[in-house]
Amino acid sequence: MEALASWLWNPFLAFIYLEVGVLFLIITRGAALRGVFDEVCAVWRDRHKNVEQIGGEVGHRHAFLAALAASVGVGNLAGVGTAIHLGGPGALFWMWVSALLGMSFRMNSAFWAVKMARREGDSDLFATPMFYMVGLLGQNGKWLASALALLLMVKGMVTANLIQANSVAHAISGETGMSNAVVAVLLGTAVAFVVIGGYRSILRVSSVVAPWMILGYMLGGWAILLSSPANTLEALGSVFYYAFEPYSIAGGVAGYAVLETLQYGISRGIFSHGSGIGVTPFWQGANRGDPSRSAYLAAAVPVADTLIVCTTTGLVVLTAGNWLDTTGAYLTVTAFGHVLGNGGRVLVTACLVLFAFTTIINWAHFSERCFQSLGGVDVDRFRLFFAAVTFVGPFLPLRPLWSLGDLLIGLMLIVHLLPLTYIVIRHTRVMCRDLLARKRDQLF
Numbered sequence: 118m119e120a121l122a123s124w125l126w127n128p129f130l131a132f133i134y135l136e137v138g139v140l141f142l143i144i145t146r147g148a149a150l151r152g153v154f155d156e157v158c159a160v161w162r163d164r165h166k167n168v169e170q171i172g173g174e175v176g177h178r179h180a181f182l183a184a185l186a187a188s189v190g191v192g193n194l195a196g197v198g199t200a201i202h203l204g205g206p207g208a209l210f211w212m213w214v215s216a217l218l219g220m221s222f223r224m225n226s227a228f229w230a231v232k233m234a235r236r237e238g239d240s241d242l243f244a245t246p247m248f249y250m251v252g253l254l255g256q257n258g259k260w261l262a263s264a265l266a267l268l269l270m271v272k273g274m275v276t277a278n279l280i281q282a283n284s285v286a287h288a289i290s291g292e293t294g295m296s297n298a299v300v301a302v303l304l305g306t307a308v309a310f311v312v313i314g315g316y317r318s319i320l321r322v323s324s325v326v327a328p329w330m331i332l333g334y335m336l337g338g339w340a341i342l343l344s345s346p347a348n349t350l351e352a353l354g355s356v357f358y359y360a361f362e363p364y365s366i367a368g369g370v371a372g373y374a375v376l377e378t379l380q381y382g383i384s385r386g387i388f389s390h391g392s393g394i395g396v397t398p399f400w401q402g403a404n405r406g407d408p409s410r411s412a413y414l415a416a417a418v419p420v421a422d423t424l425i426v427c428t429t430t431g432l433v434v435l436t437a438g439n440w441l442d443t444t445g446a447y448l449t450v451t452a453f454g455h456v457l458g459n460g461g462r463v464l465v466t467a468c469l470v471l472f473a474f475t476t477i478i479n480w481a482h483f484s485e486r487c488f489q490s491l492g493g494v495d496v497d498r499f500r501l502f503f504a505a506v507t508f509v510g511p512f513l514p515l516r517p518l519w520s521l522g523d524l525l526i527g528l529m530l531i532v533h534l535l536p537l538t539y540i541v542i543r544h545t546r547v548m549c550r551d552l553l554a555r556k557r558d559q560l561f
Contacts (some may be wrong), residue, residue: 119516122523128376130527131383134393137538138218141225144545149220149416156413175403179320181414183479184400186323188422189331190476191284191446192389194469197430198448201440204381206352207360209431211382216423219392220416222534225541226395227415229253230402244403246395246533247490253540265395265532266487268525273484274506276522281473282510283518284446291447292466297511307474309504312481319478330471331426337464338429341456345436352435384523389427390419394529399483477507
């Protein structure tokens with residue numbers, strides 16, 4: 118499994134992601150980079166208005182917070198630590214690149230989901246990536262949509278669920294000595310309690326928990342970075358320098374090739390923010406409003422997830438200086454504890470639990486929608502099965518799960534991103550016209 122994932126990513130898929138991302142930026146005239154801030158501010162200003170849920174639709178603020186809760190997970194802690202341990206300091210730079218390019222992927226995905234929903238909103242595929250694949254690709258879109266739905270469902274049930282649960286169990290066990298069985302029961306029960314309530318329950322929990330868990334984590338990380346500005350600046354400099362230079366270990370041996378740095382940065386970045394694999398429409402395409410507004414807000418998710426949260430994690434890890442000795446979530450926990458002591462370790466462990474929990478429940482919704490699009494009807498049993506998978510997670514070895522996750526992400530990029538590229542090229546005039554009109558409305 119590990120060899121297959123490495124073969125797929127190094128260097129084939131990493132370069133494809135970069136090349137297609139640059140193409141999207143050119144085609145859309147960099148729209149994702151220019152309209153994000155205004156839309157986020159507009160949603161913040163309108164936060165007290167009662168416009169969140171109309172029938173089966175999801176309002177923009179709830180959609181953004183839920184999408185953020187789905188993205189900010191173990192990848193922001195364990196994923197960053199793994200990327201730096203395996204790829205060196207420069208891996209963080211390539212995580213940034215993956216996020217900046219991923220903004221355009223998410224923007225286009227949300228735009229076409231809402232655009233098609235306004236035209237054919239009664240479809241059972243509403244608010245899924247399969248919706249616009251079937252609607253805009255014709256007969257070829259049907260089998261591609263089915264393949265993507267199957268891959269997303271497997272990722273949701275297996276890697277997104279199991280990796281989060283496994284990381285939580287190991288972190289709690291390491292800090293408190295609590296057995297994996299106890300963690301499995303508590304986490305599985307909590308997931309079942311929320312998931313059984315359906316998408317409204319998931320939205321409610323995500324919207325409340327996401328802002329506070331991210332804020333608490335960021336305050337802890339910034340306290341560490343501001344306590345030693347010189348070390349922080351040195352770490353930041355190493356990120357830029359080793360993005361294009363091999364990192365040498367003892368004896369002058371090149372321990373980290375630039376290609377490895379790029380591979381782990383791109384792959385772990387995508388694992389964190391999920392751009393290009395088709396998850397965007399599940400929340401941010403679940404309305405029939407202005408597709409341009411949904412598009413801009415979708416583009417903001419990688420900014421918050423990777424450019425802010427992952428950067429904080431990466432710089433803290435690099436300033437602690439022990440990234441060569443250990444990896445994963447344990448690396449992040451020990452890095453915070455290096456400066457903040459036991460309080461830092463408790464903070465990261467608590468954030469890891471909340472990050473993982475919100476990611477699991479959101480992926481439960483994504484998997485459920487894919488299950489339905491493949492013809493599944495017994496939703497209640499599917500929800501219980503998903504919670505049962507969470508229970509199994511703490512007892513499995515972690516390394517094969519990460520490899521399986523990389524493999525599934527690679528396959529989803531091929532099945533979703535390449536058809537989306539065809540859609541964007543073919544219909545670019547329609548999208549650019551609407552996006553520019555939205556920008557003019559913001560200015561005037």
